[in-house]
Amino acid sequence: MHYKRTNIITSAPKAPEASVLIIYTGGTLGMIHDKDGTLQPFDFASILDHVPSLRQLELNLTVIAFTRPVDSTNITPTEWQEIGSLIYEAYNDFDGFVVLHGTDTMAYSASALSFMIENLSKPIIFTGAQLPISSLRSDARENLVTALEIAAAKRNGKALVPEVCIYFDYKLFRGNRSKKVESLYFDAFESENYPALAESGVIINYNHPAILKSEIAGDVLLHRELDENVAILKLYPGMTKAYAASVIHTPGLKGLVVETFGAGNAPTADWFTTLLASAIKKGVIVVNVSQCPGGRVMQGRYKTSKQLKEIGVVSGMDLTLEAAITKLMILLGEEGDQQKIGTLMQTPKCGELSLD
Numbered sequence: 001m002h003y004k005r006t007n008i009i010t011s012a013p014k015a016p017e018a019s020v021l022i023i024y025t026g027g028t029l030g031m032i033h034d035k036d037g038t039l040q041p042f043d044f045a046s047i048l049d050h051v052p053s054l055r056q057l058e059l060n061l062t063v064i065a066f067t068r069p070v071d072s073t074n075i076t077p078t079e080w081q082e083i084g085s086l087i088y089e090a091y092n093d094f095d096g097f098v099v100l101h102g103t104d105t106m107a108y109s110a111s112a113l114s115f116m117i118e119n120l121s122k123p124i125i126f127t128g129a130q131l132p133i134s135s136l137r138s139d140a141r142e143n144l145v146t147a148l149e150i151a152a153a154k155r156n157g158k159a160l161v162p163e164v165c166i167y168f169d170y171k172l173f174r175g176n177r178s179k180k181v182e183s184l185y186f187d188a189f190e191s192e193n194y195p196a197l198a199e200s201g202v203i204i205n206y207n208h209p210a211i212l213k214s215e216i217a218g219d220v221l222l223h224r225e226l227d228e229n230v231a232i233l234k235l236y237p238g239m240t241k242a243y244a245a246s247v248i249h250t251p252g253l254k255g256l257v258v259e260t261f262g263a264g265n266a267p268t269a270d271w272f273t274t275l276l277a278s279a280i281k282k283g284v285i286v287v288n289v290s291q292c293p294g295g296r297v298m299q300g301r302y303k304t305s306k307q308l309k310e311i312g313v314v315s316g317m318d319l320t321l322e323a324a325i326t327k328l329m330i331l332l333g334e335e336g337d338q339q340k341i342g343t344l345m346q347t348p349k350c351g352e353l354s355l356d
């Protein structure tokens with residue numbers, strides 16, 4: 001992949017308080033209207049024309065822009081590896097990182113990065129916009145400027161938010177707890193099962209008890225291997241055996257996330273339980289997450305989930321779908337033991353799930 005590197009010289013009178021690396025991957029934030037009326041990515045080097053206030057920040061800013069910005073709908077694990085490598089290689093040179101990314105798959109990317117980077121002690125803040133930065137009413141400027149402030153924020157010399165987060169519409173969320181919930185208004189993200197880590201207004205009000213403490217067990221590590229042999233099976237009333245079987249029998253499948261109803265409930269029809277049970281017997285890790293954005297999977301609470309527990313379906317507890325599928329890809333990339341992966345899926349790694 002090719003990048004364009006730009007340093008933004010701030011004109012603030014004081015010496016920079018912190019250094020932040022901005023990684024521009026694409027998305028609406030950096031788009032302009034093309035002749036045919038569709039939105040197309042623009043050259044990020046012109047960012048200062050759109051947000052001249054960046055010059056006033058007392059920050060040392062470096063921008064690494066993908067030379068081919070991507071609509072996040074086209075994001076793949078390859079881009080996650082690129083973002084991860086850029087951060088990993090520059091880790092010691094910056095106090096924080098801001099990733100500019102389309103909103104459509106931002107929650108997947110933020111989840112993936114949270115699992116890929118271990119021993120994190122610095123902020124990695126994803127942000128984007130619902131309206132292109134060239135639009136008069138764009139939300140891009142506020143999202144970008146505040147994301148930069150959060151990425152640079154320190155207390156007693158330590159990063160205030162040593163986590164992978166999403167900052168959007170005045171709220172900071174843990175990345176692996178977030179979901180895109182809105183495509184029209186500015187409040188695009190929600191974190192139903194975990195409180196916001198900060199809210200910005202006249203001040204940025206940090207929710208300190210909710211923020212991960214960086215308990216560093218060693219040097220920062222990058223887990224680059226992801227296994228894409230995973231699938232999602234969304235349940236719905238009337239689901240046919242042919243549909244379920246086509247997903248469960250995907251050639252090479254190693255991990256399956258089943259999006260169940262309510263507290264983790266699924267149809268009790270024999271054919272469905274048998275399909276899942278035979279996949280598990282063959283070594284597929286099957287994880288149960290709920291279609292409800294809030295609440296948690298409690299296998300065995302209802303009769304309609306008891307059978308899942310009995311055949312060895314792993315409870316995804318209060319994991320988001322985005323966190324479940326990306327965590328599964330990363331665990332499968334490094335680990336082959338079905339039992340161990342099942343246990344790790346249920347063990348919090350970086351605040352993605354609550355045990356009760």
Ligand code: ASP
Nearest residue numbers: 027028071072102103104
């Ligand atoms: N399709 C765009 C993307 O995800 C939407 C956005 O940026 O908000 O890249």
